[in-house]
Amino acid sequence: MKHIIFLTAALACQLALAQPSLQPAAAAPAQRTALPQLQATNGNGAQQFTLANGMQLIVQPDRRAPTAVHMVWVRVGAMDEVDGTSGVAHVLEHMMFKGSAKLGPGEFSRRVAALGGQENAFTTLDYTGYYQQIPANRLQDVMQLESDRFAHNQWPDAEFAKEIEVVKEERRMRTEDQPRAALIEQLNAATFIASPYRRPVVGWMSDLDAMTPQDVRDFHARWYVPRNAVVVVAGDVDAQQVLALAQKTYGRIADRPVPTRKPRTEPLQKGEHRVLFKAPAGQAYVAMAFKVPALRRVQQLEDGDRDALSLLVLSAVLSGYDGARLDKALTQGEGRVADAASAYARVFGRGPATFLLTGVPAHGQSAEALEQALRAQVQRIAVDGVDEAELARVKTQWVASTIYARDSVFSQANELGSNWAQGLPLDAEERLLTLLRGVTPAQVQDVAARYFGDDQLTVATLVPQPTQVAQQQPAAAEQPIAAPVR
Numbered sequence: 001m002k003h004i005i006f007l008t009a010a011l012a013c014q015l016a017l018a019q020p021s022l023q024p025a026a027a028a029p030a031q032r033t034a035l036p037q038l039q040a041t042n043g044n045g046a047q048q049f050t051l052a053n054g055m056q057l058i059v060q061p062d063r064r065a066p067t068a069v070h071m072v073w074v075r076v077g078a079m080d081e082v083d084g085t086s087g088v089a090h091v092l093e094h095m096m097f098k099g100s101a102k103l104g105p106g107e108f109s110r111r112v113a114a115l116g117g118q119e120n121a122f123t124t125l126d127y128t129g130y131y132q133q134i135p136a137n138r139l140q141d142v143m144q145l146e147s148d149r150f151a152h153n154q155w156p157d158a159e160f161a162k163e164i165e166v167v168k169e170e171r172r173m174r175t176e177d178q179p180r181a182a183l184i185e186q187l188n189a190a191t192f193i194a195s196p197y198r199r200p201v202v203g204w205m206s207d208l209d210a211m212t213p214q215d216v217r218d219f220h221a222r223w224y225v226p227r228n229a230v231v232v233v234a235g236d237v238d239a240q241q242v243l244a245l246a247q248k249t250y251g252r253i254a255d256r257p258v259p260t261r262k263p264r265t266e267p268l269q270k271g272e273h274r275v276l277f278k279a280p281a282g283q284a285y286v287a288m289a290f291k292v293p294a295l296r297r298v299q300q301l302e303d304g305d306r307d308a309l310s311l312l313v314l315s316a317v318l319s320g321y322d323g324a325r326l327d328k329a330l331t332q333g334e335g336r337v338a339d340a341a342s343a344y345a346r347v348f349g350r351g352p353a354t355f356l357l358t359g360v361p362a363h364g365q366s367a368e369a370l371e372q373a374l375r376a377q378v379q380r381i382a383v384d385g386v387d388e389a390e391l392a393r394v395k396t397q398w399v400a401s402t403i404y405a406r407d408s409v410f411s412q413a414n415e416l417g418s419n420w421a422q423g424l425p426l427d428a429e430e431r432l433l434t435l436l437r438g439v440t441p442a443q444v445q446d447v448a449a450r451y452f453g454d455d456q457l458t459v460a461t462l463v464p465q466p467t468q469v470a471q472q473q474p475a476a477a478e479q480p481i482a483a484p485v486r
Contacts, residue, residue, distance in 0.1 A: 036049045036052065036057070036246075036247060036251070037050045039056070040425065040427070041426065042429075042430065043427065043430055044060065044406070045060065046058060046059065046060040046416060048426045049243055051226070051250060051251045052247075052255075053226040053250075053251060053253055053254065053255035054226050054227035055227065055229055055230070055231065055246075055251070055253070056229070056230035056231070057230070057231045057232075057233075057242070057243060058231070058232045058233070058416050058417070058420065058426065059232075059233050059234075059237060059242045060233070060234035060412050060413065060416060061234075061235075061237055061239060062234055062235055062236065062412065064236075065235075065236060065409070066136050066137070066236050067133065067136055067235050067236060067409060068134055068136040068139050068233060068234065068236060068237055068409070069132070069133050069134075069232075069234045069235055069410050069412075069413040070131065070132045070139060070142050070146065070233050071129055071131040071132075071231070071413050071414070072131075072150060072229060072230070072232075073128070073229065073230050073232065073420060073421050074127060074223065074224060074228055075229070075230075075420075075421050076089060076128055076224075076228060077089050077123060077125050077126045077128055078090065078125045078196065078199055078200070078201040079195075079196040079197060080196070080261070081196065081199065081219075083199075084207060084210070085207060085215050086200065086203040086207040087167065087171075087200070087201070087203015087204070087207055087208050087211070088207075088211065088215055089128055089219065090167065090201055090202055091163070091164065091167055091208075091211060092128070092216050092219050092220055093121050093122070093128050094166065095155060095159070095163060095216055096121065096130065096149055096153055097109060097121075098159045098160075099149075099155040100148045100149045100152040100153055100154060101152035101154060103148070103149070108145060111141075111145060112132050112134070112142060112145070115135070115138040116134065116135050116138065117133055117134035117135070117138065118133045118134075119131060119133070123201055125197055125349060125350075125351060126350045126422060127418075127421035127422075129421075130146060131410075131413070133409075133410060136235055139233065139237065139242070139245065143245050143250070146249075147249040147250045147252075147253065150224060150253065153220060153224075160213040160216065164208060164211060167202070167208060168205065168209075170202060171202045171203070171205060171208065174202070175200065176205075179279040179280065179281040179285070179462055179464075180281075180285050180462065182277065183279075183285055183287060183460050183462045184287060184460070186460055187275060187287050187289055187460035188289075190273045190274075190275045190458050190460065191273065191289045191291070191354060192352065193266065194264050194266050194267055195264060195266040195351050195352050196264060197351045222259055225255075225258060226250065226253050226254075226256070227255065227256070227258045228258045230420045232417040234410075234412045234413035234416070235413075266351075266352045269455060269456050269458075272454045272455065272457050272458070272459070273458035273459070274458070274460075274461075275458070275459070275460040275461070276460075276463050277460060277461065277462050278465050279463075279464070279465060280464070280465050280467045281462055281464040281465070283360050283361065284361050284366075284367040284370075284464055285359075285360055285367075285462035286357075286358065286359050286360075286361070286367050286370050286371050286374070286462075287358045287459070287461075288356065288375075288458070289354040289355070289356055289459075289460075290354060290356075290357075290451055290456050291352065291353070291451075292307070292308065292345070292353050292354060292447075292451045292456075293305070293307045293308045293347070294308060294347050294348070294349065294351075294353035295309065295312075295348055296423075298424060298425065298431040298435060299425065299431060301435075306443070307450075308347040309443075310443040310446065310447040311347060311447050313391065313439045314343070314355075314381065314444050314447060315343045315344055315345040315355065316397075316398070317381070317390060317394055318342075318343035319342045319343045319344075320394055320397065321393070321397055325377055325381075326338075326341040326342065326343060326377055327341065329373075329377055330370070330377070336362050336365075337361065337365045337370050337373045338359045338361060338362055338365070338370050338373070339360040339361070339362050339363075340360045341359035341374060342356075342357075342358050342359070343355070343356065343358075348422055349422060350422060350423070355451065355452075357375070359373075359374055367462075367463075371461075375452065378448050378452050379448075379452070381444065381445060381448040382448040382449035382452070383449075385441050385442070385444070386441050386444050386445065387441060388441060391441060395437055395439075398433065399433060402429065402433060415429055
């Protein structure tokens with residue numbers, strides 16, 4: 001089984017009444033007579049359809065090689081979990097490889113391999129995805145396999161008992177044994193109060209310990225419904241032929257409503273949050289999260305969307321290329337304060353957005369000095385602004401990276417699925433590039449001045465501990481010190 005940290009394999013449900021099922025056409029007369037609808041097209045030849053049961057289909061023809069990428073994106077992730085079952089979306093992803101009404105544990109992966117294909121899956125805060133890279137002439141086979149496990153995923157409890165231990169070990173290796181990853185987990189937990197973004201995708205260990213097979217089956221039955229998913233196919237394919245295959249496979253899954261989502265709006269932060277995290281490490285690490293507007297739309301923009309676009313450009317000015325501002329100012333020369341420094345605008349997604357400044361203090365420099373140096377670079381832009389040449393470089397690199405990404409069939413499918421999962425239109429990529437080209441120096445200077453104060457800031461600092469001290473006091477080493485405001 002192949003797994004990726006926040007991106008890994010899933011699970012399913014066996015309750016006959018609650019689970020979607022593949023029905024013969026005669027059993028669903030309403031669906032038999034309904035026709036799929038063409039919803040949208042974009043400038044790159046992609047077409048989006050809605051099947052009779054509400055499931056979406058996006059097809060992106062690319063005839064340069066006789067291969068295809070087939071993906072299923074489900075608009076459900078860690079943010080849709082409830083307290084006490086954190087990690088269940090990710091565990092379900094693992095269990096999706098453990099069988100269906102037709103296949104035994106592991107048989108899905110063996111069949112994809114026999115077709116000459118590769119497959120994997122991933123879970124994030126916002127969505128879960130499954131994919132296969134295959135010869136184009138085997139597309140029908142993987143559509144039959146994937147639609148079967150989407151509708152009929154089932155497995156014995158013994159398979160869950162084994163796989164939950166795999167997930168726990170994944171958490172140990174990728175989070176608990178990695179000080180910086182553990183710090184970011186604590187940063188998120190301190191940054192958000194009401195938003196489910198405070199929980200880790202992999203789940204808290206206590207929740208994994210308490211998780212049951214039924215927790216996973218219930219999550220599958222609740223969220224894996226046609227109206228909450230999209231099939232994305234890119235490669236050497238014909239859109240109408242793919243549509244016909246989708247109708248014969250996914251189109252026969254019974255329609256059910258998507259559960260109502262509660263808003264869980266993050267309250268306004270009114271003071272700085274701080275976390276000190278003690279762990280065995282060779283160097284300190286600083287991570288600062290500023291609450292900023294999210295990018296919710298790429299058409300009919302509101303003020304928050306415009307600011308989010310400007311923040312994206314700001315992040316690229318700070319660390320979007322070799323020799324960008326943070327690199328040049330903080331990591332070079334005799335007086336350098338950092339071994340590494342970066343900026344990242346996390347403005348995409350279904351939940352709240354943050355702007356991250358992170359860095360590793362250079363030898364002899366303190367975490368506090370690096371924190372002040374990072375903020376000083378943003379303040380410098382707030383006061384002095386940026387020039388057109390600097391923005392032109394950033395925008396040129398964006399256009400180039402977008403064009404290069406289109407060389408990859410997988411990247412094309414991934415972009416289309418990601419945009420759909422976040423509620424963006426089929427032509428979001430083209431719209432986004434146009435909008436980014438229009439961001440002005442004044443807009444970048446404006447957001448640098450308005451969004452980097454103390455009241456919307458959470459700071460997490462890794463305090464290195466000697467290995468022998470951590471061994472003598474394991475409990476203390478595992479307990480981060482959180483600011484009372486949290």
